[in-house]
Each structure stands twice: as C-alpha cells, then as structure tokens.
Amino acid sequence: MPELPEVETVARDLERAVAGAAINDATVHWDRTIRHPQPPERFVAEIAGATIRRVTRRAKTVLLHLDDGRVMTVALRMTGALIVAPAGTPPDPYARVVFDLADGRQLRYRDVRKFGRIGLWPGGGLRSVGAGRGARSRRVAEGGGRYRIGEVFSGHGPEPLQRSFTAERFAERLSRRSAKLKSLLLDQSFIAGVGNIYADEALWRARLHPLRSADSLTEREVRRLHRAVRGVLRQGIANRGSSISDYVGADGEPGANAERLAVYRRTEQPCYRCGRRIERIVVGQRSTHFCPRCQREPVASAAT
C-alpha cells in the first residue's frame, strides 16, 4: 500500500508526535510481524525502556531511531499503518504490535493483511532521508553492534527526491536496462520508493507508455520521466498521501492525493489531457493504467 509519499507522511507525523517519547512496554499480537530471526519475546524485552529520538524514512520503510543508536524499522507493505492513539482509545482488532508510551499514549502498528514487518537493528552505516523542503540527509550515529542497519538497505536503489538523484544519473541507469519502464519503476533496487500508483502517474505525466523499454528513451524522454517521478512523489507528499482504501497517516486521517491521481484506477474515465478513455492492462502481474493517446505504444520491433 503505502509508497514513498505515504511513508514519508507517516514518518513526519511520528517525528512530531513521538520524538522524545519513551517506550515502556510492547505487546505482540501477531508473531510474524516481528522480523525473523528475532523471537517476539526478545524483541519486547529489547524495546522496553527505549526512547525514540527521531523518525525518518528510507525507501518505503519507517525508521525509528532510538536513543542508544539502535533503529527500529517498520516496513508497512500493503496495509500497514503506524497510528498514535491517545490514552483511552478503544483497542484496535487489527493492531499487530502495540507500544505503550510512558505518557499513556500508544503507538500502534495496525496491519489488516499482516504483510508488514518490524525489525530492530544496531545502528551504523545508514543514510536516511528527509524528503521535504530541502531537508538534508542525516547520518545515523554509529551503533556498537555487530550488524549495521545500513545493510538492510544495501540492495536498494537511489532515493528519487535526493539532490544526488540527477537526470544524468537516471539516464545512465536507464540506458543499461532493457526492461519495461513500468517494471523498472517498481524495482526497488533500481529506484527506491516508487510503487504501483506513482509509477503509473509518473509515466502518464511523462507521456511514456508503460511497455517502453528503458534503453529506448531519448534524452528528452529521460528528462521528462525524471521530472515526472519527482513531481508525482512531491505532490503526493504535499497532499499527505493517496488513500485508496486503507492508508492513513499517524494521525489516523486519510491523505488527499487520491482525488488528484490522473490515471491510477481511472479505467474507462477520460484522460485529463486529451479526453481519451484510460486503459488498464497488466504488466508484470500488476495492474497498469495509461492513456493510449498521450502515452504512445512502443513500436513493435517487426523483426524480419
């Protein structure tokens, strides 16, 4: 569910709401939410008494940095949500892990489909990001542990909103791949944080067909896609995320970006640019929406 803009929204909400808060205790209601091989009981013992220093994001994962340098990672996957509940809020049947804060509030990890995972790592070697308004990347203090949290993300591609993600760098990466644009945008090792919604939106904005192969793009097309990817993500953040069914911010409120989507789940509805009906196809087992007029079909290589 949540892609970069939704995760960024949650991280920012939590930074304001729980930075400085101490975790008294935790309850695990669904063991598999705790990332293997950490047994849930040990996780609880290790998190109890910790204080949250700050909250950031890397790719689609929320990072809760603890005072002692350790980092708790929360990968929301499809239906995960982190919600701050004031004292006295009725229990949530879908809360898989509940953190009791010292001030009486609860930080709840809610996840209907149970795909999400929570991990606890010694710090070190990680560059996390603040995506917004010129926020700078920050280095996590070196933790004394044997493992580095940075290794968790070693296989991830660049953060599209960082200044270092230039059109030139994007062009270079694209030129070495022959995969379909849609599949590549979803590949977290190619670019971090883009999911099914924003991939479709970016391709529409850049007027590129989802089946185009990456190495077929002209320089101009690469620039359009670069701008489009960053643009749709920034717009998503500005609107506090796209709530299609169950995404909510840490305040429990849905985001406003769903109404601003141009193609995602707008099958058969008119394209905002040309009026043509939006089509839905399946690419890499993921539903894909595009305008057949604005986003021209790649020329079939008539080999003969």
Added chain:
DNA sequence: ACGCCTACCTGCTTGC
C-alpha cells in the same frame, strides 16, 4: 538480467 509463478493474508466488490 528478466519474466513469470507462488506465497504471504484479509476484506471488499462484482457477478451470477
């Protein structure tokens, strides 16, 4: 490198 499949889970919508 790439594509395709299966899993992991539950709930909601659609069609008969």
Added chain:
DNA sequence: TGCAAGCAGGTAGGCG
C-alpha cells in the same frame, strides 16, 4: 440473499 471469484498500495524466493 448467498456464494465464489477476482481484486488490492508490496516483496521474497524459486525456476527457467
């Protein structure tokens, strides 16, 4: 109304 099938924002692992 009931019931089954299809769909969902993500990703890991396996196979060819």
